[in-house]
Amino acid sequence: MADTQKLSQLTIGASAVVREMPKQGPAFLRLREMGLLAGTSLRLVRTAPLGDPIEIKVRGYHLTLRKSEADQIVVEPSSAN
Amino acid sequence: MSSDQKASTPARTPVYALCGNPNCGKSTLFNALTGLKQKVGNYPGVTVEKKIGETYSQHGQPIKIIDLPGAYSLAARSPDEAVLRDVLLGRRADTPQPDRVVCIADASNLERNLYLIHQILDLGRPVILVLNMMDLAAKSGIGIRVARLEKELGIPVIPCEAVNGKGLIELRLAMSRSDLPLPRHRWDIPAPIAPAVSELAASLAQNDRKPPLIARAEALLLLTDQDTVRVAGSAALTPQTASILQQWQKRWEAEGTDWAGTLVNSRYDAISVICNEVVQRQAVSVASVSDRIDAVVTHPVFGWLVLGAVMTALFLSIFTLAEYPMNWIDGHMAGLSDWVKSAMAPGDLRDLITDGAIGGVGGVIVFLPQILILYFFISLLENTGYMARAAFIMDRLMSRVGLNGKSFIPLLSSYACAIPGIMATRTIEDPKDRLVTILVAPLMSCSARLPVYLLMIAALVPGDRVPVASKVGIMLLMYALGTLGAFGFAWLFKRTLLKGEPPMMIMELPPYRLPRLRDVALQMVERAWLFLRRAGTVILGISIVLWFLSAYPKAPQGATPTQQLEQSFAGQAGKVLEPVIKPIGFDWHIGIGLITSFAAREVFVSTMGVVFNAETNDQDTTPLRQALLQARWPDGRALFSPLVCFTLMVYYVFAMQCMSTVAVVRRETNSYRWPAFQIAYMTGTAWVLSFIVYQGGRALGF
Ligand SMILES: Nc1nc2c(ncn2[C@@H]2O[C@H](COP(=O)(O)OP(=O)(O)OP(=O)(O)O)[C@@H](O)[C@H]2O)c(=O)[nH]1
Ligand SMILES: [Mg+2]
Numbered sequence: 163m164a165d166t167q168k169l170s171q172l173t174i175g176a177s178a179v180v181r182e183m184p185k186q187g188p189a190f191l192r193l194r195e196m197g198l199l200a201g202t203s204l205r206l207v208r209t210a211p212l213g214d215p216i217e218i219k220v221r222g223y224h225l226t227l228r229k230s231e232a233d234q235i236v237v238e239p240s241s242a243n
Numbered sequence: 244m245s246s247d248q249k250a251s252t253p254a255r256t257p258v259y260a261l262c263g264n265p266n267c268g269k270s271t272l273f274n275a276l277t278g279l280k281q282k283v284g285n286y287p288g289v290t291v292e293k294k295i296g297e298t299y300s301q302h303g304q305p306i307k308i309i310d311l312p313g314a315y316s317l318a319a320r321s322p323d324e325a326v327l328r329d330v331l332l333g334r335r336a337d338t339p340q341p342d343r344v345v346c347i348a349d350a351s352n353l354e355r356n357l358y359l360i361h362q363i364l365d366l367g368r369p370v371i372l373v374l375n376m377m378d379l380a381a382k383s384g385i386g387i388r389v390a391r392l393e394k395e396l397g398i399p400v401i402p403c404e405a406v407n408g409k410g411l412i413e414l415r416l417a418m419s420r421s422d423l424p425l426p427r428h429r430w431d432i433p434a435p436i437a438p439a440v441s442e443l444a445a446s447l448a449q450n451d452r453k454p455p456l457i458a459r460a461e462a463l464l465l466l467t468d469q470d471t472v473r474v475a476g477s478a479a480l481t482p483q484t485a486s487i488l489q490q491w492q493k494r495w496e497a498e499g500t501d502w503a504g505t506l507v508n509s510r511y512d513a514i515s516v517i518c519n520e521v522v523q524r525q526a527v528s529v530a531s532v533s534d535r536i537d538a539v540v541t542h543p544v545f546g547w548l549v550l551g552a553v554m555t556a557l558f559l560s561i562f563t564l565a566e567y568p569m570n571w572i573d574g575h576m577a578g579l580s581d582w583v584k585s586a587m588a589p590g591d592l593r594d595l596i597t598d599g600a601i602g603g604v605g606g607v608i609v610f611l612p613q614i615l616i617l618y619f620f621i622s623l624l625e626n627t628g629y630m631a632r633a634a635f636i637m638d639r640l641m642s643r644v645g646l647n648g649k650s651f652i653p654l655l656s657s658y659a660c661a662i663p664g665i666m667a668t669r670t671i672e673d674p675k676d677r678l679v680t681i682l683v684a685p686l687m688s689c690s691a692r693l694p695v696y697l698l699m700i701a702a703l704v705p706g707d708r709v710p711v712a713s714k715v716g717i718m719l720l721m722y723a724l725g726t727l728g729a730f731g732f733a734w735l736f737k738r739t740l741l742k743g744e745p746p747m748m749i750m751e752l753p754p755y756r757l758p759r760l761r762d763v764a765l766q767m768v769e770r771a772w773l774f775l776r777r778a779g780t781v782i783l784g785i786s787i788v789l790w791f792l793s794a795y796p797k798a799p800q801g802a803t804p805t806q807q808l809e810q811s812f813a814g815q816a817g818k819v820l821e822p823v824i825k826p827i828g829f830d831w832h833i834g835i836g837l838i839t840s841f842a843a844r845e846v847f848v849s850t851m852g853v854v855f856n857a858e859t860n861d862q863d864t865t866p867l868r869q870a871l872l873q874a875r876w877p878d879g880r881a882l883f884s885p886l887v888c889f890t891l892m893v894y895y896v897f898a899m900q901c902m903s904t905v906a907v908v909r910r911e912t913n914s915y916r917w918p919a920f921q922i923a924y925m926t927g928t929a930w931v932l933s934f935i936v937y938q939g940g941r942a943l944g945f
Contacts, residue, residue, distance in 0.1 A: 185501045188320065188672075189747040191467065194507045195316040196749070197355040207534075211543040212639035215648070215748050222383070223352045224752040226635050228642075231747060 167239065170216070170232035172206040178237035179203045189231050197221045203240060258307040259418060260331055260341035262363055264356050265313030266753050267349040268375040271405040273310035276415070280765055281310055284625035285756050286652065288313070288670035291323040293330055293338060300419035309341060312669070315355075317362045317460070318467040322677070323669040328464075331366070332457055343423060345414075347373045350380035350387055350402070353522055357514045358507075361430070364396070365463065367456040369423035372400045373414060378407075379754070384525035392521040397427030406759065433509045435500055436466065439491040443484065450481040467503045533628075533754040540632050550636070553629075557620045558715045558722075561693075565612040572612075576605035595790050598856040603786025604778050606852035606867050607845050610694040614774055615767055617690050621659045622766040626758035630655065631750065638748050644730050645737030647748040650680045654729060657687035658722075659770075661904045665911055675743040679736045681911060682921055685904050686729040688722050688896060690770075691844040695895045696721055698848050701868045703888040717892075725896045728928070782849050785839055789813060789853050793835075808854065827894065827933040828887045830876060840900050847895070886940040890933045897929035 166181050180202045184190045197220060198204070204220040215228045261269045265287030274281055277296035282289055294310045314324035317331070326335075333340030344363055348356035353374075364370060374380075374387060393400045399417045403410030417423075432440050443462035447453045453461060465480075465488055480488070495502050539545045580601045587593040624630050630652055638648030649671055657664030664684045671677040688696070700714050737743070792813040798806055808814050809831075816838060817831030824834055832854055840847035848867070855870040874882040899905070899922045908918040 183504070185504055189749060191318075191503055191507070192315070192320055192747075192749055194504060195318070195358060195467075196751075197358065197511065199508055199511055208537070208541060210635055210639060211541060211546045212636075214639050214642070215635065217541075217635065217752060221352065221354045222385070223355065224754075226638075226648075226748065226750050226752055228638070228647075228748045230745070231749075 165238065166236050168233055169204075169206075169218075169235040169237050170229045172237060172239065174206055174208055176239055177203060177205045177241070178239045180235060181238050182236035184234045189227075190234070193227065193231070193235075196225060198225070198235075204237070256305050256307050257343055257418075258309065258339045258341045259343050259345050260309045261311055261345050261347060262327060262331065262359065263313060263347035263375075264315055264349065264359060266751065267313065267347050267356060268405040269313065269347050270310055272345075272347060272373065272375065272403070272414075273308060275405055275408055275411055276308060280769065282766065283762050284622075284630070285628040285753050285758075286625065286630040287751050287753070288323060288652070288667065289625075291326070291666050291669040293326055293335075295338070298415070298418075301416055302419060304419070306418055307339065308345075309338065314359060316359055316467070318464050321670050321672045326669075331363070332460070341368075343369045343371070343418075345371045345373060345418070347375050349376050350374040351376055351383055351385055353385075353387065354511070354514055354518050357517070358510060361510050361514060362460070362463070364426045364428045364430075365456070365460050367425060367428075370396075370398050370426050371414070371417050371423070372396065372398055373410070374400060374402045375405050377402045377409075378404050383531070386523040386525070388521045388523065392517070395427075395517050395520060397424055399423070430510070430513045432463075433505050435495075436502055436505060439466070439487075439502075442487055442491075446481075446484040446487050450483045463506065467506055531754065536755050537632070540629070541636060546636055550633070553620070553624075554719070554722075555715070557617070558718050559711070560620075561613045561616050561718070562711050562714050565616060568612040569609055572605075572609050576601060576609070580605070591794065594794070595787065599787045599790030599853055600783060602852040602856040602867075603789070603849035604783050606848045607694055607778050607782050608775070610697060610845070610848075611771060611774060613693050613697060614690045615771055617693065618659060618767050618770045619763065621656070622763045623758055624655070626756070626762050628753050628755040631752050634750060635752060640730075642745065642748075644734035645743075645745065646676055646679060646733055647746040649746075649748065649750060650676060650733075653680055653684055654687050654726075657684045657689060660689050660691070661685040661687070661901065662907050665904070665907050668911070671746075673743060673746050675737075675741040676746050678912060678917065679733050679741050681908055682736060682917065682924075683729040683733045685899060685901065685921070685925065686725050686732065686897065688725040689844075689901075690774075691901065692721075692895055694845045694848045696892055698851070698868065698871070699888040699892050702871045702883045703885050717889075721892055721896055724893065728897060732924070777843070781842060782846055785842060785846055786849050786853050789835075789839060789850060792816075793854060813854070826938070827930065828884075828890050828937040830882055832874065832882065833891065837894075837898075837900075842902050844895060844900050847900075884945075886937060886945040889940070890937045893936050894929045894933045897925055897932060899925035 169178070172178055180198060180200050183194060183198065183200055202220060204218045207217040207219050207224060209216045215226045216232055217224055217226045261273055263269050266285065266289070270281040270283050270290050273279065273294070273296060274283065276298045279294070279296045281294055290310060290312045292312070296308050296310065298306050298308055300306050309330060311327045311330060312323035314327045316324070317328050319325040319328045329335050330338050331341065331344070346360045346363055348360060360372065374389070380387065387402070389400050389402055401410055401413045401417060403414065440459065440462045443465060444455070444459040447458035447461055448455050451458070540549055580597045583593065583597050583601070587596070624633070633655060634648035634651045637651040641648050641651055650668070652670070653664045653667040656667050661684050664687070665681050668677045668680045668684070671680060696718060700717055703717065704714060793808050793811045795811060798810055813835050814831065817834035820834035820838065821831045824837065829837070835854055836847040836850040839850045851871065852867050855867065855874060871883045872881070876882055905918045905922065908921060909915060912918070
């Protein structure tokens with residue numbers, strides 16, 4: 163697999179594809195139910211003024227989550243979009 | 244599931260549930276169909292309780308519709324989502340179980356919206372799919388092949404624009420059909436999980452006595468939510484079912500099967516297959532308006548400036564714009580009172596009308612313009628989409644006190660009124676976080692405090708020579724004090740009483756929308772009406788009762804009005820309280836106000852109106868502001884000295900004085916303990932801080 167990194171380390175405006183979602187924890191189940199699955203592409207839109215949380219665009223809508231969750235999501239940067 | 248079945252014609256009035264993701268336009272559609280006035284706003288979680296309405300079929304037959312809170316999944320995470328699940332699964336005793344479902348999807352975001360709908364299709368009930376927000380979809384270059392989608396799902400699919408009423412006729416037509424088809428739902432439960440689902444469903448049907456399709460849906464829910472108590476609702480699972488579930492979970496854990504994830508993935512796989520067929524995307528490269536607004540609003544520097552500017556504009560307009568209508572109302576009330584005085588013979592009845600009714604109610608109604616301005620601003624925040632951004636910006640700060648940005652939305656709503664604020668806490672997932680938010684929400688200065696603050700500011704800085712800025716400054720100080728208090732106590736409670744995990748913050752940020760004039764106007768009219776109704780009922784009632792309590796028992800002939808008031812029932816009650824409140828600078832007159840305003844804070848103003856009107860027995864009606872300035876202690880000192888006015892405001896920032904809030908907290912926490920605790924800690928804090936302010940102020944020579 164190509165270079166992977168944490169979602170929280172993505173630069174603003176960059177696109178990526180989710181490679182791994184943690185299996186445990188209600189937060190990640192909810193994120194999956196909202197469409198953030200392995201293989202889903204997303205874009206990091208911005209971070210909040212105080213650095214946390216972050217805002218991503220996924221499946222055509224804007225979603226915010228905290229860095230503590232984003233830390234555990236592995237993504238592969240992509241050039242698409 | 245077979246595809247050619249037709250639902251039998253229901254004999255009774257058909258009941259439709261409106262289901263969909265949060266903020267997809269359910270309430271807008273509900274209002275358009277029923278003519279009712281459910282609150283609409285551009286952020287997820289506006290509706291938090293079901294609402295039943297009625298509309299008519301094409302042939303004039305009645306149809307029941309239930310507006311529901313939005314949810315992302317039937318596996319509910321928060322109390323508002325649980326309402327949708329419980330109504331849909333027929334678990335609510337107070338709601339008829341819907342026999343048909345209108346699913347609403349935001350067409351600009353079909354995949355995620357279809358997840359919940361996919362779960363609902365499992366229930367095997369006739370479904371109509373509404374594709375709402377077609378205008379937005381078109382703008383972002385998304386086309387949907389409706390006929391194709393209809394064929395894929397085997398149900399009527401209706402493109403709609405609920406805000407413009409487009410598609411409503413077609414929807415009503417579909418809802419009038421007696422032969423709604425059952426969905427053709429091709430979805431195979433993933434192989435590793437299928438045996439568990441059928442075993443659980445069988446047990447649920449047999450042991451827990453659930454209808455077969457509901458049993459299957461509940462079996463699936465049990466597998467996506469670790470918290471079985473939450474899924475089962477009020478009736479716990481039978482031991483048989485619980486043990487089957489446990490066995491399977493143990494086995495999967497040993498094998499390393501990610502059962503919940505597999506389920507979600509397989510649903511999204513099925514959805515992708517459909518969407519690949521029906522969704523046509525065209526690249527639109529222009530950055531959306533929403534993105535450009537957000538670049539400013541959530542900017543590290545400008546973001547805070549915008550927030551500050553909005554607040555300043557709000558308070559400035561409360562003081563400047565409201566002046567004219569306020570003087571107008573004031574003048575008419577005084578005129579009315581003088582007219583009654585000239586038209587009626589002197590006596591108790593005349594005094595009851597002028598001092599009790601007009602003096603009490605009039606004193607409160609004067610503040611209608613300010614309250615409308617406040618609501619205007621809040622409904623702008625709610626309808627543009629700024630509310631969700633405020634939560635986004637504030638999340639970091641909220642995490643310092645142990646809550647998350649979502650808690651900020653109920654707190655912001657509480658600036659209008661704590662009751663909708665407390666209702667809005669239903670969107671918070673963690674029960675402890677929700678409780679903490681409920682406990683501190685009434686500390687946010689609500690609109691009922693506005694009359695008290697304004698009266699006190701008028702008494703504190705009399706005359707028009709004082710620049711507006713200083714009045715605005717005092718007002719901002721009170722709001723800041725309440726907000727800081729709320730954060731401080733939240734921090735304290737999260738550290739002591741209600742320790743818990745740091746919460747997650749997962750929230751959708753909707754695109755900005757131009758607020759519809761209709762929504763804003765409706766909200767204001769609604770609030771104005773509520774306010775006037777309260778003035779005409781509670782406040783009028785209390786004023787009349789209070790007038791009697793202050794007019795009887797009658798003092799002997801020749802007593803001054805002050806002596807009369809002093810020995811009346813109300814006066815005696817105030818005197819009982821006086822020893823407690825003297826250390827914070829209040830006398831028994833104010834004591835009467837503190838007692839009556841337990842009903843509602845603005846009653847303080849009407850009470851002062853009644854009490855001081857009774858004391859000044861002249862023919863002309865003096866405005867309450869002046870009557871206050873003339874009030875004296877027995878030793879001749881002014882009662883409403885600037886320090887006392889200020890202390891009184893501080894007291895009202897913190898004291899819990901609202902019966903309706905107490906009642907709502909009781910219902911939402913389902914206990915008497917928490918509202919009792921809330922009254923104690925808030926009113927206790929109010930006294931202690933007032934003591935510090937008053938005694939400190941005196942020591943400094945004020
Ligand atoms: N552009 C556009 N906006 C719409 C349409 N329908 C609704 N809206 C807007 O979408 C927002 C949400 O509408 P609501 O009716 O409150 O949504 P809801 O589904 O009841 O939301 P919750 O109660 O929070 O679950 C409001 O700002 C509406 O004005 C539509 O067809 N097109
Ligand atoms: Mg709604």
